[in-house]
Amino acid sequence: MLRIDGKKVYLVPFEEKHLVDPAYYAWLTDFEVVRYIGRDEYLKPIQFEKVREYVEELWRNRYCSFFAMHHSGDDAFIGTAKINYLNEAGFSTRTADIGIMIGDRGYWGKGxxxxxxFAICNYAFNDLSARKLTAGAVSANKAVIRAFQKIGFLEEGRLRKKLLISGEYMDHVLLGCFREELHPVI
Ligand SMILES: CC(C)(COP(=O)(O)OP(=O)(O)OC[C@H]1O[C@@H](n2cnc3c(N)ncnc32)[C@H](O)[C@@H]1OP(=O)(O)O)[C@@H](O)C(=O)NCCC(=O)NCCS
Incomplete structure (x- = not known):
């Protein structure tokens, strides 16, 4: 089975066992976790069946690779990550969007x-033949912006006060990275 190893975590394809793990549903109903992920439906009470529909769409989507993240030390399921070519244009220009969620708040702030x-971007460049990786983040989500920048992503644009988050307009920060720019944290 595919396994992408980092130093602290490893990623495997997101499977049924991850979907039905009560932790996954708990993360998606934790406001602190979902407030910046850009999926408004998760900001209101959501039924498990809607979550299943979303995950099944991802499984059917040939442009998207969806992963479960486990902590290497204790094998705990702690989050998810996505590499998404989005559509035919993304696929033909080899441009994929990267998404991440550490759902278990006990693992935040530990790198x-x-x-x-770094692990999934390396995989996207080397195994999925990506040419360019992109990501979008709410400006208030300093941690994810910092995490992307630490491995070589650059800010390429900023859509000012584009996103309405908890009643406040915030900037949408657009990040990008080419293969030669990606680097491990020193
Ligand atoms: C945002 C998120 C991905 C950060 O994950 P994390 O594992 O805690 O991040 P890291 O520990 O790798 O930290 C990355 C950097 O951000 C910094 N950081 C962490 N929390 C921060 C905060 N609240 N404010 C500013 N910087 C912060 C860290 O110090 C680190 O930088 P440093 O090494 O220079 O000190 C995680 O909290 C999460 O998944 N949140 C919910 C979902 C989400 O927002 N996903 C992103 C959608 S685009």
Missing amino acids: MATDAL
Whole structure:
């Protein structure tokens, strides 16, 4: 089975066992976790069946690779990550969007996101033949922006006060990285 190893975490394809793990649903109903992920439906109470529909769409989507993230030390399921070519244009220009969620808040602030992002970006360039990787983040989400920048992503644009988050307009920060720019954290 595919396994992408970082130093602190490893990623495997997101499977049924991850979907039905109560932790996954708990993360998606934790406001602190979902407030910046850009999926408004998760900001209101959501039924498990809607979560299943979303995950099944990802499984059917040939442009998207969806991963479960486990902590290497204790094998705990702690989050998810995505590499998404989005559509035919993304696929033909080899441009994929990267997404990440550390759902278990007990693992925040320990370098997990930075480690996971480096591992999946390496995989996207080397095994999925990506030419360019992109990511979008809410400006207030300093941690994810910092994690991307620490491994070589650059800010390429900023859509000012584009996103309405908890009643406040915030900037949408657009990040990008080419293969030669990606580097591990020193
Ligand atoms: C945002 C998120 C990915 C960060 O993950 P993490 O594992 O805690 O991040 P890391 O520990 O790798 O930290 C990355 C950097 O951000 C910094 N950081 C962490 N929390 C921060 C905060 N609240 N404010 C500013 N910087 C912060 C860290 O110090 C680190 O930088 P440093 O090494 O220079 O000190 C994680 O909290 C998460 O998944 N949140 C919910 C979902 C989400 O927002 N996903 C991103 C959608 S685009």
